[in-house]
Structures are given as C-alpha cells and as structure tokens.
Amino acid sequence: MASHILHLSNIIKAYHDTVVLDIPSLELDYGVYWLLGGNGAGKTTSMKVMAGLIPFRGDILLNGKVSCNKQPVQYRKLVNYAEAEPLYPGFITGSDLVALYVKTKGEGYTDIQKIIDLLGVSSFIHQPVSSYSSGMLKKVSLLLAFTGRSKVILLDEPLITLDTQSLPLLYALVEEFHQQYGVTFCITSHQPVTAGSIRLEVQGKNIVKI
Numbered sequence: 001m002a003s004h005i006l007h008l009s010n011i012i013k014a015y016h017d018t019v020v021l022d023i024p025s026l027e028l029d030y031g032v033y034w035l036l037g038g039n040g041a042g043k044t045t046s047m048k049v050m051a052g053l054i055p056f057r058g059d060i061l062l063n064g065k066v067s068c069n070k071q072p073v074q075y076r077k078l079v080n081y082a083e084a085e086p087l088y089p090g091f092i093t094g095s096d097l098v099a100l101y102v103k104t105k106g107e108g109y110t111d112i113q114k115i116i117d118l119l120g121v122s123s124f125i126h127q128p129v130s131s132y133s134s135g136m137l138k139k140v141s142l143l144l145a146f147t148g149r150s151k152v153i154l155l156d157e158p159l160i161t162l163d164t165q166s167l168p169l170l171y172a173l174v175e176e177f178h179q180q181y182g183v184t185f186c187i188t189s190h191q192p193v194t195a196g197s198i199r200l201e202v203q204g205k206n207i208v209k210i
C-alpha cells in the first residue's frame with residue numbers, strides 16, 4: 001500500500017502550558033488541501049508544526065519514511081513553507097533571499113527566473129526588503145516556497161495582501177506544481193475556497209477533513 005504524503009501522529013502543541021493542537025492522527029495523501037478555521041483556531045501553528053519549524057510532541061512522517069523529528073534537515077528540505085506575514089532583515093534584497101534558498105534547497109523543478117517573471121517580482125527584486133510593500137514582500141515569500149524540489153508546499157494565508165491580478169497567477173503555479181511535479185499543497189485561508197479542493201478545518205484542537 002502506498003504511503004501517505006504526510007502522516008501526523010499524536011501531535012500535541014502547547015505554548016507554555018496551553019495546548020493549542022491535539023491531533024491524534026491526520027493523513028494527507030497527494031492533493032491540494034485548504035485548511036480553514038477562524039481567527040486563533042490554530043492554522044498558523046499547524047503550518048509551522050507541519051513545516052517542522054516549531055517544537056511539538058508526536059511526529060510527522062513524510063512519504064512513510066522521513067521523520068520530522070528524527071531527520072529534521074532532510075524533512076525541511078522536502079517541505080517548503082511561506083509564512084502568512086513574512087519577516088526578513090530589512091537590508092537583505094529579494095535576490096539575496098532567492099540566491100540563499102536556491103543554494104540551500106538545490107535545483108528546482110523549474111527555472112526560478114520563470115516564477116520571478118510570472119509573479120512580477122523582477123522590477124524590485126534587487127532592492128532591499130525594507131523598501132517593499134506588504135504585497136511585494138508576500139510575493140517574494142511565495143516565490144521562495146517554490147524553490148528546490150519539495151514534496152509538500154505549505155502556504156499560510158497566500159491570498160492576503162496579493163492584488164487581484166496575482167491571484168490567478170498563484171493558482172496556476174499551484175496547479176502546475178501539483179499536476180506536473182507531484183507536489184502536495186496545504187493552504188490556509190479565511191476565504192471560501194474553490195470547488196473541488198480538499199478541505200480541512202481546525203475543529204477544537206484537532207484538524208479534520210470536511
């Protein structure tokens with residue numbers, strides 16, 4: 001039987017003494033998932049846990065073999081994450097960030113310049129990020145999530161701050177990476193999502209398929 005792309009087991013995430021996530025088991029197979037939930041429900045925390053960026057109890061297995069807790073470097077190379085509200089040192093440029101990610105993540109599925117052009121980032125990528133608007137910053141962080149050859153891309157609130165022209169471009173990129181390169185996506189949103197997508201919801205402290 002094929003392994004799940006992500007299998008979360010016995011996840012407990014607490015901030016100080018307050019448990020915010022308690023996920024006994026969640027299996028994500030190849031797909032494009034939308035994670036829904038109200039303010040403070042735990043979407044960002046779930047994304048950071050799935051990205052292997054914050055400590056938690058339990059474990060996540062990628063493709064049935066790469067453990068988030070036991071092989072964190074290998075795991076993080078295969079799971080990319082774009083933050084809801086990205087923060088970078090102000091003096092660094094978008095090009096510096098792309099160079100760093102390309103060096104760290106290795107060869108991508110597609111030429112990164114194509115994605116830079118598609119998202120309309122070329123005109124400001126050489127400027128320091130302190131000069132970016134929040135939408136420009138968002139585009140750069142989304143661009144970085146498409147570097148390397150990850151199996152999973154997690155996008156936290158990609159729709160906020162993006163202009164309306166950019167939304168179909170992002171959807172097309174998600175579709176291309178999913179269909180052509182076999183990438184599984186988990187995307188958080190407060191907005192109603194497109195028909196046919198797989199929906200997850202934070203209910204209580206658990207994540208369930210709805």
Ligand SMILES: Nc1ncnc2c1ncn2[C@@H]1O[C@H](COP(=O)(O)OP(=O)(O)OP(=O)(O)O)[C@@H](O)[C@H]1O
Pocket residue numbers: 015016020037038039040041042043044045046
């Ligand atoms: N660093 C932190 N320290 C303490 N508590 C935190 C921290 N980050 C998040 N929380 C708490 O964890 C809970 C879940 O927060 P989280 O940011 O994951 O929610 P969210 O669903 O992404 O919310 P929103 O839709 O408003 O962005 C909230 O009660 C929040 O107060």
